[in-house]
Amino acid sequence: MQTNDRKVLTYAKDYVFIVLGLAFYAFGFSAFIIPEKVVTGGVVGIASLTHFAFGWDLAITNYAINIILLAIAFKTVGKQFVIRTIFGATVASLFLFIALPLFPKPLVEQQPFMNVIIGAAFCGIGLGMCFAHNGSSAGTDIIAAMVAKHSNVSFGRMMLYCDMVIISSSYLVFHQIDNVVYGFVFLVVNAFMADYVINNNRQAVQFFIVSDKWEDIANAINNDAHRGCTLIHGTGWYTKQDVKMLFVVTRKMESVNVFRIVKAIDPGAFIIHSNCSGAYGFGFDEVKVRLNKYKPKINDECMTPEQMFADVYKKKLQQQEKQDQINPES
Numbered sequence: 001m002q003t004n005d006r007k008v009l010t011y012a013k014d015y016v017f018i019v020l021g022l023a024f025y026a027f028g029f030s031a032f033i034i035p036e037k038v039v040t041g042g043v044v045g046i047a048s049l050t051h052f053a054f055g056w057d058l059a060i061t062n063y064a065i066n067i068i069l070l071a072i073a074f075k076t077v078g079k080q081f082v083i084r085t086i087f088g089a090t091v092a093s094l095f096l097f098i099a100l101p102l103f104p105k106p107l108v109e110q111q112p113f114m115n116v117i118i119g120a121a122f123c124g125i126g127l128g129m130c131f132a133h134n135g136s137s138a139g140t141d142i143i144a145a146m147v148a149k150h151s152n153v154s155f156g157r158m159m160l161y162c163d164m165v166i167i168s169s170s171y172l173v174f175h176q177i178d179n180v181v182y183g184f185v186f187l188v189v190n191a192f193m194a195d196y197v198i199n200n201n202r203q204a205v206q207f208f209i210v211s212d213k214w215e216d217i218a219n220a221i222n223n224d225a226h227r228g229c230t231l232i233h234g235t236g237w238y239t240k241q242d243v244k245m246l247f248v249v250t251r252k253m254e255s256v257n258v259f260r261i262v263k264a265i266d267p268g269a270f271i272i273h274s275n276c277s278g279a280y281g282f283g284f285d286e287v288k289v290r291l292n293k294y295k296p297k298i299n300d301e302c303m304t305p306e307q308m309f310a311d312v313y314k315k316k317l318q319q320q321e322k323q324d325q326i327n328p329e330s
Contacts, residue, residue: 014133019091021129022137026095028122032115034058035106038182039170040123040190041163042137043069044096045183049166053173059097063089088136112182120186124193132198163187204279205255207248209262211269214244217262221248225257227283249279 033040039048047062066089070082106115130137167183211217218229230247250258255273262269280287 014135015087017133018088018130018135021126021133021135022088022092023095024126024129025123025137026092026099026126028119028126030096030099031103031107032119032122033186034100035103036112036115036119036182037174038112038116038119038179038186039167039173040183040186041159041166044092045163045166049169049173052170057097058100059093062096063093066093084134085136088130092137112178113185116182116185117189120189121193123186124190125197127190128194128197131194132202200252202285203252204249204276204284205252206274206276207246207250207255207258208272209246209248209269210243210271211246211262211266213266213269214246216265217269218246220261220265221246221258224261225250225254227254227258249276249284 029040029044034048034051037052039045039052043065044058044062046065047056047058050056050061051058066085070085070089074082106112108115108118127137164184164187167187168180170179170183171177209217214231218231221227221229227248227250232245232247234243234245235241236243248258252275259271259273262271279285
C-alpha cells in the first residue's frame, strides 16, 4: 500500500513540475521572444512562421500541428509517448494562448539581444524541468523520434537538423539576417539551460562512510533514503584494526538526506562525498549505447600479451596500407 501511495505521489510531483516548467516556457516565449519577431525551432517555430506570415493564431496552430504529427507517429513512437506528449502539447498551447495577448511589446524595450537571451533562459529552464520529470513539450521531438526509430541518425542530431531548417526559414518571411541570428542564439542558450537543469537534477553523487555504527547507518539509508549500500571491508593502517566502510550512490538532491542520517547516528563518522560523471543501472539512468552487431567474447580463453601485441600491429599495418592507397605519392 505504501509503495502505491509513493508511486502516486511521485506521479503527482512529476506532473506539477511539468506544468510549472511549461508555464516558465510560455512566459519566456511570450514575453521576450515573440514580441521581437524571433522564430525558434520546433513545431512552435513553424507556428511562429505561420503567425508572422499569415496572421494565424500561434497557440492553436501549434496544437493542431502537434496533434497531426502524433496521429501520424502513433504506431511508431508508442502509446506512452503519445499520451505524455498530448498532455504536454495541451498544457503548453493553453499557456501560450493565455500569455501571448498579455505581452504585445517585449518586457525589455529596444534590447532585442537581451530579450532573446532572457527568453531563451526561461524557455530552457522550463523545458529542463519538464524533461527532468519525464514530460514532453511535443514539437520536433515527435519527428526526431520517428526518424531515429527507422534510421541511424540520433534523436538529438535529428532535432538539431529540424530546428536549423525552421530557424533559417524565417529569412523568407522577414528578409532580415538579424532574426535568423537571434533564432540560433536562442537555440544555443535554450539547449544549454535545458541540459543544465536536467543534468543538475539527475546528477549522481557517491559517499564513502567509515563509522563504528555502520550497521545502523546502512539500515537508515535503506529505510529512510530508500537507497542501497555496499559494505566494504578494510583495515585502518594507523590503528591496524579492521574497519567497515559503506559505499552509497544517490542523486545529488538526495545527498542532504544521507548527511542528515549519518550526523544523527554518528556525528564523528568519516565521510567522503564526491560527484559522479554518471550512474547507470537500477534506480538510476539507463545505458544508452547502440550495440548494433557487437557480440562480447565471453569465453575463458584470454589473449597472451604477445597475441595482443601482434593483433594491434596487424591493425596498424592495415591502416597504413589503406592510407598508402589513398595517398600513393606520399
